[in-house]
Amino acid sequence: MPMFSIIMPVYNNERYFPIAVQSVLSQEYRDLELIIIDDGSTDRTPQVADLIAKEDRRVRVVHQKNQWIYASLNNGIQIAKGDYVYFVNSDDRLRPGSLKNMAEKVERFHPDVIWTKVLIHKCNENQGIIEYDCSNFDKKIESDIFFEDADEFRDNWIFLNKSSLTNNQVNLYKRSIAKKYKFRNDIYGADRLYNINIAPEIKTAFVLKEAVYDHFNYKSDEMNVSIGKYYGYEHEMFNLFYNENRKLLNDWNRFDNEALHYLASSRFRELSFELRSFNNKGCGLSLEEKIEKIFNSFLDKDIYKLAEESGKLEELEARILSGMRELFIREALSPQSNLYFAYEMIESLLLYEKDKEDYVKIKNAIYHPFNRYHIGQCFYKKLIGDMEDV
Template sequence: MRNEKNEELLLSIVMPVYNNLKFLEAAVESVEKQNKDNYELIIVDDGSTDGTDKLVDKLAKQYENIQAIHQDNQWIYASFNNGIKAARGKYIFILNSDDKMADGTIEEFSRTVEKYNYPDVIWTKCVACYCDNEQNVYKKVSVNEDVVEEKYYSKEENKKLVETVLSTMQIGGQFHFYKRDLMLKHPYHNVYAGDDRIFNFEILPDIKHSVIIPFETYLFHYYDDKSNAGAKYYGNEHSMYNEWYISAKQMLSKCGITDRKVLDIIRKERRNNLSTEVKLILRQNFKNEDKFEIIFSKTWDEIVSECFDDREEYDARILSAVRAYLINNTIEEGSKYYFVFELIDVLLRYEKTEEDMNKLKEAVNDSNNPFKIGKVFLEKLNINIL
């Protein structure tokens, strides 16, 4: 029997689920086989329609420490918030129903809590598990490989903490142990697939003491069919990446951090996310013209501009991604975006004729290229685009 002496519950694990009959039991089993028992598991069913709701109730009857919550469909971060509100534990750990908790996680958590006198956050590590659609893992990659030692941070060391969690990619996920009071103060937004990152930015100014441990607690599964939320395209990635950057800047301001080195970390991430954004668009199953319209007309704005020291890197990231795409794909000659092919084709030629130069100027000045992508390379060739 769990908590026979009615002691304070130390940990609540919140597991959101929606239409996931296939992997839910495996996720639950990864929790229930842990060595420690001072925890509860709250499964939040987000209005499943495939019978998952019945499986949740079955599991709640099977394991006495499971609490089942059923709600109308509200999306994943609303499930987080509702699970946190219902939790009784001093700490919260969130585990998606298509992922797993690593062996020994709760034991390591209990050790860390006792050693460091209940820190506000215990920052941990995540493993990316590449698997087939039956959850057979064929490759594992440590997401936070630079986290190699245990480190405690007081409030006075806040700047160093911020720099560390930014540079080690710990800022980008939910795979940490948080005090429940802190989470109640900062409920998750329910707008973007990456709102867990925004949550981490928002809590950082309120953290009085925390610890980073080099223990891999979370097994995040990347499925071959890209069915997990992190691999999907929602259409609002550009605004999400901008919001990450804005939230990060606000966090730095609240923490009183003006160090250019730290600012450059988040600027670099926004630049890298531009490449991710473009590649994600190119992978989608819609017309080339629609893909190029988004890429050439909607990826440059004031926030993106703030993150690039010059236009050359922006242009190079765009054209490099499109070039890789065109190796296995074509643009019809009659397409209004055929200029994209000509722009890349001519730029890659070592020797350029006068006709080539004219094609470059036409491509840069094309009405469907409002940001004049490629202009910087023409200027290096001493070509007047006017």
């Protein structure tokens, strides 16, 4: 049996996936199998994959009806023979020497998971790098780290989250653990949820300081799988990450003040991302529908309770108001709209010199029936003084 099973899902990518394949097969460490999952491609990808397999006995190709990427990963895991599984996207690359480096750590430490850094590069359509490591992930881990038991691993779960190591599936997983869980196939962030789901199984883990993986963020959004697109389920997905992570930490008795503030900061950054996603391709909502969704969906009991617990109500309001203001800058809301109060509140709050009418507009907006969490009151209290009862 090989040490590593490298699983590479591919769909209509005859241009780049041979380069990704070469980055795997040219590794100095050769005790591997490469499983190419052709996800119902309609270009020359199937023929190219079969030719690659004919030329290298370490390669296996599975042709399947189109099922999407995470189903492909699940299918690859089920047939993998290696002691460990690793995933490589068909338009990314494994860095030279990566498998040798990971094999050395496996042979010495036998970890359940090796967490590996992904370097994100902005590039052109020829994979020419325009901006190297644009998210500065290479600086987040400065030395190798070994967690030798479950307690040590759990003590460092927030560290792994902060270091962005749990945000994707590009880690080396012991196959016996990986096979117990399946990636969801209905959200683009299923990799992050997968890491939360398998975490209770992990007893030992290694964090590798050297980056092993290059991810390409193409200048054209058309060439990126999930970046720059609107799905409509972003809010529910990010709430799921938050709730599952919080449950995990509670189960481990690790939900402390540091965890609370990390989860709150992370969730509110994601909330701003949700608001900006309204401007992405595929969002066919009208301006009124967007504002209605903010008040009726984005502002929910989980979000508001988290803001109260963490003392971040003002941050929550600022992010909501800022997000709505960006929408109003792009498009005008009709004065006849039932949601026009939101526009009036933001315009009045931004005025340097306010008159009585402006204060009335702000207060009326705060207590408007559609504004059930009274967004704006933190700033209104500051305006009129903390002693006045809003």
